[in-house]
Every structure is written in C-alpha cells, then in structure tokens.
Amino acid sequence: MFETFEKIELSAQSWLFLAPCWSQLTYQNVVQTIDWEQHYIQLFGRSVKEPRLSAWIADPHCSYRYSGQRRAPKAWPELLTQLRTDLSDVCQVPFNSVLANLYRNGNDAMGWHSDDERELGGAPMIASLSFGSERRFLLRERSSKNKIGELQLGHGSLLLMAGDTQLQYQHCIAQTKRMVAPRINLTFRHVVSKSASFE
Numbered sequence: 001m002f003e004t005f006e007k008i009e010l011s012a013q014s015w016l017f018l019a020p021c022w023s024q025l026t027y028q029n030v031v032q033t034i035d036w037e038q039h040y041i042q043l044f045g046r047s048v049k050e051p052r053l054s055a056w057i058a059d060p061h062c063s064y065r066y067s068g069q070r071r072a073p074k075a076w077p078e079l080l081t082q083l084r085t086d087l088s089d090v091c092q093v094p095f096n097s098v099l100a101n102l103y104r105n106g107n108d109a110m111g112w113h114s115d116d117e118r119e120l121g122g123a124p125m126i127a128s129l130s131f132g133s134e135r136r137f138l139l140r141e142r143s144s145k146n147k148i149g150e151l152q153l154g155h156g157s158l159l160l161m162a163g164d165t166q167l168q169y170q171h172c173i174a175q176t177k178r179m180v181a182p183r184i185n186l187t188f189r190h191v192v193s194k195s196a197s198f199e
Contacts, residue, residue, distance in 0.1 A: 002090075005160065010139070010148070013164040018151065022158035025079070027132040030184050033077045034100050051175075052108040058097030062191040064119070073097065080186070087127045087188050091160065095127065095188040103135065103183045106176040114142065116166040119191050126161040127188040130154065133181040138172050153185075 005017035036053040056064060057080060058073035076084065080098060088095050101110065115126050134154040140147045148169070153159060161171075173185070 017160040053102040109175040110173040128159040129186040132183040
C-alpha cells in the first residue's frame with residue numbers, strides 16, 4: 001500500500017511511513033483556509049494559552065474534550081475536504097476529523113503525547129501533513145521515556161503513524177531558539193465513537 005513511502009520500523013508492530021514531498025500546496029494555501037483560534041489549557045490550576053493556534057475540523061458528530069473543555073467541530077473547508085479524500089484513498093482509512101496546529105515561531109511547541117484516545121480505536125492510523133518551516137519531530141518510548149530518534153518534517157511532508165505506534169511511543173514538536181518561520185501541521189484521524197475526549 002505504501003510502496004512510495006520510506007518505512008521506519010520502530011518495533012515488530014509499530015511503523016512510520018514518510019513521504020518527504022507528498023503535497024504541492026503552499027503554506028499560504030493552507031493558512032488562509034483555516035479559522036485559527038487561541039485555546040487555553042488548565043495548568044497547575046491556572047488557565048494559560050496553548051503555545052500554538054489550532055482548529056478542530058470534523059464531521060458533525062466528532063466533538064472532543066481537551067483540558068476540561070469540549071470543542072465543537074468546525075466545518076470542512078474545500079481544500080481540507082480534498083486532502084481528506086486523497087489521504088483516505090492513500091491510507092484506506094475513512095478519516096472524519098483533522099486537528100490543525102499553527103506553530104508561529106520557535107516558542108510554539110507540542111509536548112510529549114500519544115494519540116491514543118479510546119475514541120480513535122486500538123491501533124489508529126494517524127496521517128500528519130506539514131507545511132511551512134521545517135521542525136524537529138521527536139520520538140521516545142512510553143515505558144522508559146528514552147528518546148529513540150527524531151525526524152525533520154519539512155514542507156509538504158506526509159508522516160503516517162501506524163500499528164501500535166501510539167501505544168508504545170510518544171512524540172512531540174520541540175521548542176527551538178533558532179529563528180524559524182511558521183509551520184502548520186494537520187493530523188487526520190478517524191474517530192470511531194460519537195464524541196472524543198482528548199484529556
């Protein structure tokens with residue numbers, strides 16, 4: 001199915017598939033089509049800004065809860081509808097949601113996490129598309145917290161996380177002191193229940 005992708009075997013049941021130049025869309029194509037929002041999270045009893053802008057775009061039944069707040073899905077813009085169709089064909093997964101994150105500079109980041117919510121099923125396929133500046137994608141084992149590697153995700157790259165990757169590993173987008181231009185990441189998912197709770 002993924003003959004044109006570089007396969008990265010993390011373990012016997014966990015794989016990444018990377019296509020460095022999968023999409024020809026420009027950063028401007030993507031950033032202008034999404035209604036970005038500044039969300040807040042609860043940290044040590046205080047409400048603080050997330051270090052990025054984001055948007056949850058999904059079919060009507062795919063709301064989700066994150067840091068104690070339920071977020072209703074935004075409607076699919078035409079450009080993301082086409083990406084959804086193309087990725088569903090490639091992955092043979094009926095994607096019904098996408099989490100869009102905008103990293104405005106090197107201070108914007110995403111902490112260590114796994115996309116392992118029960119609403120995504122036992123072994124979800126996550127399709128991650130990047131646009132704009134290249135950023136470091138770090139991986140570590142969930143059990144030991146040992147870092148096992150990193151990828152440089154450049155403009156137009158498509159990273160597929162498959163098998164037990166979300167059960168066995170965590171990933172993050174690290175902060176950097178380098179001057180970097182903005183980056184967009186779109187992670188397409190299939191929500192298998194009527195609501196998602198991403199705590």
